[in-house]
Each structure stands twice: as C-alpha cells, then as structure tokens.
Amino acid sequence: MSQQLNHISKLMSLVLRHQPEKIGLQLDAHGWTPVQALIDKLLAKGIAVNEALIQTIVATNDKQRFALNDDKTMIRASQGHSIDVALNLPESMPPNILYHGTTGRFLNSIRSNGLQKQNRQHVHLSATVETAVAVGSRHGKPVVLHIQAKAMFDEGYKFYLSDNKVWLTDFVPIAYITQ
Numbered sequence: 001m002s003q004q005l006n007h008i009s010k011l012m013s014l015v016l017r018h019q020p021e022k023i024g025l026q027l028d029a030h031g032w033t034p035v036q037a038l039i040d041k042l043l044a045k046g047i048a049v050n051e052a053l054i055q056t057i058v059a060t061n062d063k064q065r066f067a068l069n070d071d072k073t074m075i076r077a078s079q080g081h082s083i084d085v086a087l088n089l090p091e092s093m094p095p096n097i098l099y100h101g102t103t104g105r106f107l108n109s110i111r112s113n114g115l116q117k118q119n120r121q122h123v124h125l126s127a128t129v130e131t132a133v134a135v136g137s138r139h140g141k142p143v144v145l146h147i148q149a150k151a152m153f154d155e156g157y158k159f160y161l162s163d164n165k166v167w168l169t170d171f172v173p174i175a176y177i178t179q
C-alpha cells in the first residue's frame, strides 16, 4: 500500500473507531456512515479521496479493518472501536484455545484483574499464536497468553467473531488464562 493510502487508512481507523468528530463525521448506532459523507469530510480537510480510492483501501487493508455494505454506500470499521457502537455480531462458539498478545508490564495487573477491555469495546483474542505475537509486539516485547475459550463459552461467556476474524469477548477471568 502506498504511503498516501496508508496515511488515509490510518485516518479512517481513527475516525471510524475512535474520533469521528475529528473530521465532523457521524456514525450510526452500529458504526456505519455513508461513504459519501466520509469522502466529503476528508475532502473538507484537504485530503484527496474519492470512492474508488476508499474501495481500494477497504480491499487492500492488511487486516481487512473496514467493511462496506452490499451496495457499497456505507462503511464501518469491523472491530476495534473505543466509541460505543453496537456491531450486532452473532455469537459464535470459539475453538478450545484462543490467544491474547500482550507485554510483560501488563502481566501483574492481568494476573490480578483478568483481561479487561480497557479503552475498547471488547477484549481482542486471536485464533493463532502468530497473530497474538503481532498484537503483543505493538506494546513491547510480546507475551502470548493462552485463553481457555471453549471452557469459558461452556460456562456462558459470550464470544463474537468480527467480519475480519478477530475474536471478541467482554472479559476474561484469570481462571481461564495460562501463559
């Protein structure tokens, strides 16, 4: 992805997940906004975008962070929000084990409090160790925690699989975490 597309993609993550007001954008209750509104607001900030470019970003984004509706008129981030949106994802049965990538300085707190969603809407879990290592590396030297996801599910904890295949849940108690 070119540097310019990467820059616009990062800005889209910011406004579609965290701060729509930064460019005067409004999201609906489910996180969707018209593609045209996104284009207009970015243009107003002097950022050259059009529909084709937005569609390229959606299609080529490394983690498929964005989703378009069927007729490609609406866009939202598939997960990762800090603002309160109802993604209305279906509940899914997780595999036996999921992984959480984090880093050493958080471990004491995680061991006392469990995995909490912090600023986001959910705790994010990965299907593979490799992805968890990448997630943890964003914070420092990665540490991968093993989550007994199916056991949690059997006890009634809810799991959701986002459109871009990130596993989401509300909280992971310490009893289900091993390193």
Ligand code: HQG
Pocket (backbone or CB within 6 Å): 063, 065, 080, 101, 102, 103, 106, 107, 109, 110, 113, 114, 115, 116, 117, 118, 119, 120, 123, 124, 135, 136, 138, 139, 166
């Ligand atoms: C940690 C990226 C102390 C948690 C990734 C994590 C992901 C605690 C940090 C997505 C804690 C929150 C989300 C506790 C959890 N005490 N620390 N009790 N419970 N933590 O960035 O999971 O590239 O909000 O371990 O790929 O790192 O943005 O969450 O280290 O899918 O699309 O608190 O963001 O995706 O950090 O990453 P984050 P995350 P994108």
